[in-house]
Amino acid sequence: MGRREDPAWAMGTVGLTAARERGDIRRKFQNSLTVTRSMIDRLGLEKELHGHMGCVNCLEWNRNGSILASASDDLHVILWDPYKHKQLCNVSTGHTGNIFSVKFISDDLIATCAADGSVRARAVTGSASMLECSCHCGRVKRLAVTPEKPHMVWSAGEDGLVLQHDLRAPHHCNTDSKNVLVNLLNHMGRYAEAKCLALNPRRPYQMAVGANDFYVRLYDIRMIKLARLQIEEEEEEVSHWGVTPVWSSSSARSI
Structure with a gap:
C-alpha cells in the first residue's frame, strides 16, 4: 500500500507546527518552517517603474519611505509613489553630465x-x-x-x-x-x-x-x-x- 500524500496545508507553517506538537519532528523541520514554498512563491518582482530614458544610477528614499527618488543618465530625477507605483514628479535637474547621487533635503x-x-x-x-x-x-x-x-x-x-x-x-x-x-x-x-x-x-x-x-x-x-x-x-x-x-x-x- 503506497504512502498517503500529505494535504497541501500540511506543508505550510500551520501544518508543520502541528506536526511538531504531535512529536512528528523531522530534521528538515526548522529549514522548512523558515523558508516555505508559499513564502518563496510570494517573493519576486513587484513592479517595474517606467519613466527614465537612460541608466538609473542612484536611488533614495525620503525619511518615512513614502517617496522614492531615482536619478539617471537622462539628467532627470523622478519621484515615485512606491505604493501606487506611479510617478509623482519628473525633475529636470539642469545637469549636463550623468547624475551620481540624489538626496532628500526635505520631501519637496x-x-x-x-x-x-x-x-x-x-x-x-x-x-x-x-x-x-x-x-x-x-x-x-x-x-x-x-x-x-x-x-x-x-x-x-x-x-x-x-x-x-x-x-x-x-x-x-x-x-x-x-x-x-x-x-x-x-x-x-x-x-x-x-x-x-x-x-x-x-x-x-x-x-x-x-x-x-x-x-x-x-x-x-x-x-x-x-x-x-x-x-x-x-x-x-x-x-x-x-x-x-x-x-x-x-x-x-x-x-
Whole structure:
C-alpha cells in the first residue's frame, strides 16, 4: 500500500507546527518552517517603474519611505509613489553630465551631483534653484545630508575634495569660496579622489570618507575649519583648483 500524500496545508507553517506538537519532528523541520514554498512563491518582482530614458544610477528614499527618488543618465530625477507605483514628479535637474547621487533635503527639496562637476539643490516643483555649485574640478560622486542640519549638503569629488554647502547663504564659485571641508590631496597626493562619504545618524558630526586607496577616514567635522579655494600655477602654466588647508590632521583618523 503506497504512502498517503500529505494535504497541501500540511506543508505550510500551520501544518508543520502541528506536526511538531504531535512529536512528528523531522530534521528538515526548522529549514522548512523558515523558508516555505508559499513564502518563496510570494517573493519576486513587484513592479517595474517606467519613466527614465537612460541608466538609473542612484536611488533614495525620503525619511518615512513614502517617496522614492531615482536619478539617471537622462539628467532627470523622478519621484515615485512606491505604493501606487506611479510617478509623482519628473525633475529636470539642469545637469549636463550623468547624475551620481540624489538626496532628500526635505520631501519637496532635493540635492544632486553629477559628472559635470556640479552640485545642485532645488525644489521638486517650480524652477527655483537653491544651489548651483561648480567648485569641484572633477566628477562629483556622492552627497550626504542629515536631518540634524537640514540646510547643509556635503559633496565628495574626484578632485580629492569634500565640500560643505550651506543653503542659507548665496554661493559664488571663486577664490573667496570658503567651503573645503576635507582635502585628501594633503594625505594622498595629487591623484587623490574622494569616492563616497556618509554621516553617522547617531552622531551627525562624524563623517566617514572613502577614496581611491585602502582606507576609510573618519572626521569630526566640529573640529575642522573650512578652507578657501585658490588657484595655483604649475610650471607648465596650467591653472587648476587647489586649496590652502587650515585644519589639523589630528581631526581625522584612518581605519
